[in-house]
Amino acid sequence: MAIIERPSTPALAGSGAPAVVTPSQAYGVLKRPVSTTGWRSWVFTVDHKKLGIMYGVVAMFFFLVGGVEALLIRLQLAGPEGTVLSAGLYNEMFTMHATTMVFLFVMPMAAAFANYLVPLQIGARDVAFPRINAFGFWCFLAGGLFLNTSWLLGGAADGGWFMYQPNANALFSPSHGVDFWGLGLQITGIASLTGAINLIVTILNMRAPGMTLMKMPIFTWMILVIQFLLVFAIPVITVALFLLMFQREFGATFFDVSAGADPLLWQHLFWIFGHPEVYILVLPGFGIVSEVLPVFSRKPLFGYRFVVFSGAAIGFVGWGVWAHHMFASGLGPVSVAVFSVATMLIAIPTGVKIVNWTLTMWGGKIWFTTSMLFAIGLVVEFTIGGLSGVTHAVAPSDTQQTDTYYIVAHFHYTIFGGAVLGLFAGFYYWWPKMFGKMLSERLGKWNFWLMIIGMNLTFGPMHIIGLQGQPRRMMNWTEARAGEGFFNLGFWNRVASVGSFVIAIGVAVFLLNVWQTHKKSSKTPKAPLDPWDARSLEWMTASPPKEHNFDAIPTVHALDEFFHRKYEVDHDTGEVRKVATGEEILAAEEAKADKHIHLPSPSYWPIILAFALPLMGYGVIYNRLLIVAGGLVVLLAMFGWALEPSVADDSDYDPPADGGGSNKELATIG
Amino acid sequence: MAMWLFLGSECLLFGGLISTYMLYRGRHPADLGPDQIFDIPFTSVSSFVLLMSSLTMVLAVSAAAQKDDRRTNLWLTVTALLGATFVGGQVYEFTSFYREGLGFTSSLFSSSFYTLTGFHGVHVTVGIIMLMALVGINKRSSVPGDKAEVVELVGLYWHFVDVVWIIIFTLVYLIPS
């Protein structure tokens, strides 16, 4: 483990906050970065909290990029024969909208929450491999930027986010867009894979004493499930992307029908990754609302075990349903029947979750904060998305609906309604924890209602448009086939376009809220320590948490540990009495603070290593020499990394006897 | 544990590559297929070399566990050399296939064959770099952390790469198409 602590010595106990040791001594090839303030403290940081915030900021930026792409799409489709975008640009737009939202917004935003909160929720001081964590973030940023430079370099990818072959091979998509897409996702894939391994090890190895798996906060549980999905899903898309790259850049013929290849190979590889990916997107949202609903209902999560097991079941069955994206692609009836039934199976654990959320609120004492509103919104909207999902689990019915707007409606209700609303619930809930400031509840409610109305205006009509037979990925629709009467395509397309701008205003209100909260940081009041009367461990420390998270690593006795320290339940009457405030509990913890907390030290290597990768990417596309240059940087950075212990020796501190340190990182990175 | 997770992930990577190969192994011109091109005795020898390197890796791990730096370094070096021999054999094999007319882009069979075995070769090469780095660092006796554990983890990776080769060798070379 990278975190080294020594038990506090009794003589020093009670003498205030522990001294955080900052590295100062040179070690390895480069002098270690030592800044604790300014931009250097962010760029070279390995602190999971700073990385979490950076993940969040960058993901938010890409959310806006993807949002603008969505608005352009809706502008184009607001009227018949739209002329806002050319056909080519429209194809690039929807490809990049999906790619951006999936890979550069929802996944990294979930990573932001996971990075920030998992160590806090399990009572750890950092993740297992802090430098790998930093490397993951820089890979994500480098990959995302690399992907988007394609706009300036001859056009972005135009094959749809699923990049079906052979339409995305060099003959049919001659710009470099698809190359940028493949290589960019390869780089962000490294971020996901390293992040996943890191978080799994963190969760399994670094929980506070007493926290058994079944006492672990539900958000951490869902994150654990997602990371397992990532570990096994990412390599499959890696293979697919390598085959794509070899095909486009090195003349191989994996998907070239004239050479005898089978284009369905790509579809299988893509969806074996792509379906678990869907759950990778929604499970963080599920985890967040499973935290938020109990807190604001003042009740424990109903059927915690069922929620945990259903989450795991979704993760597991999620592997057996990929071909339901291919019901129309000409699989035999036996495969179609099997995948159809398997897909229905997945509705069961999903239903369990919705039931449990509803029953969590049942009999509670509900406090309608913005966060709670988003959580309730998720339960309602996701239910719609889930049920429309059942209608096309029925394969024959799906042959009418697939590749129409009905599907677009379905997955926006699940991903926007499930993942995005969940993430916004998380923003409002954890904002005071992360920044020590409360977001305005008044603006928050505006934000909520605009987004919820906007999403139903945008995606609700798409059910109708789809059932009326409007296919997806169409640069325009024509009056001739729009029909008349209540269900005519023209009216509902306009409604959807208006709705998309309502969502945009909602997002703008959120940004305004953030700006207002932080513009005069010194004047706005500090958030209370425990503003929501929360239940889990991350609230049992300062807001924002100190660099070392906890003064003393808490010992856990129960699920909802923090709640049980604050409240006493009378077992005879069921009466719940408050026995302590958060401040008192924190003071008690501080009193037994650990001494000599040794934190992982900042490092130059993660960012250097990560930015060598897009260099190699440009090399693949433009000049093979750059690959060599990038490869050399990678090798050097790895050596530098391997030689540098994760915790700097410090002259005023003797290294701990057990050696500790970074051995596992060395092995993982090689 | 991280290494185990990583290797789990690698299983799917090779799984995908092997599936691709199995799908396309029969798609080649009649005179340039696996049956014509493979030199089984030669590949058997190099496979045996790689297998032996697993044995020397075990020796290195046990030496490290006994904190015997000299023997650890020795066996690590031998492992790396055996690995390098294997990679050398692969390079030779590729060159001779190429001379016989089997380019990377010749057929679906050749593309998927080179991709699969090439990926494996890269894994072996990475393993060799890890071994050499370990020896180098060990000589400077500045291995961060627990030395035996590091050696064991590198060993785990090495054995994995070895096992993958046994699977590839069986599926690609031994089973007739």
Add this chain to the structure above:
Amino acid sequence: MLGLTAASAAVLAGCAKDAPQDTWQPKGENAQKIHDLQWPVFLVAGIVGVIVMVAVGYAVVRFRDKGQPMPEQSHGKPALEIALTILPALILVGVGIPTVSTIFDLADTSDTECIVNVTGQQWWWEYDYPAQEGCGGISDPIVTSGQLVIPANTNVLLRLTSRDVIHSFWIPALNGKKDTVPGRVHTLRMQANQPGIYAGQCTEFCGLSHANMKMEAVALNPDDFQTWVANQLESYVAPEAGSQAALGEAAFTANCAYCHQVNGLSSTAPDGTVTPVLANPDQFVVSGSAPNLTHLMTRNTFAGATWDLLTDECRDRVWNASPEEFGALYLQGVTAECLNAVDLREWIRNAPAKKPMYASDAQKANSGGKVRGMPALGLNETQIDQIIAYLLERN
């Protein structure tokens, strides 16, 4: 509440008489089977949705914070949980069994009696009818495009494939969609209960002009279908010497016949030898194919069924015809009065400007000198007039 709206909207969509691609108005037995399966599923999903929303709404209102004491810290009731797990499982079993049987029903093609090969390419569909006993008998192969003509009340077997990328064939009123994958042949059942015209669209993203790759299926009663077949097999009638159309034939031979086949067209060399003019789209087009124009004016659309060859008025007459009148009206084809010369003229003048295609010189360079779609031919207005006059006689 919104789910209710969505669900009821979905149900109501079945009753509306509007968009021609409405998936809730089956006009053939295959689509009917799908419909019989899907509406109960939508209904059940709608009911479940309403129950969930009522429950959530009730909980939210009933258990809002009214100053009540802290609730009991109950962690759940396993019996209730298990019951609420089994209930949806039972519903899904109820949905699953008919689903599986319908899947196998729709995949069975043993009772089909008429074969049409369907080939997708960027961005139009080709239909070719092998000579067969089926379909009431077709003596020689027929190649056409734009509109799939089938006998009504007949189980037709479509054999689907593609010449370039993956497309998807979909006539919502007649059956669900099926992808057309290069290198593979998929089968799809088709049957229309009565004569009429049914709209569809390519539904697998296939590149630049995916939105402009449409199709129409035309069902004729068996007698009318035989008339149609006979017409398709009629031999070439050369334009009257010296007419506008005759000049058009020359312009067509010089400019269009490289790619577009007109069966029976021939050229006469100065020495009097007559050679048939054979199109060679392989040389010029990536997919290696261009629509056969032998009987262009028997179909009502062109350019991937994106534009009509009929004026709006004539088009409406065909689309709104009763099943009894439809056949006769359709078999009239495109007459001089009904010709939509505006779109056709624009198309011949500069096709890529009208429909995004991949046909400029710069773009051609990226795909081995071949076009995807139809290039701008640089014809002058006189030539265009002549060609249109010539095409008008291809009936």
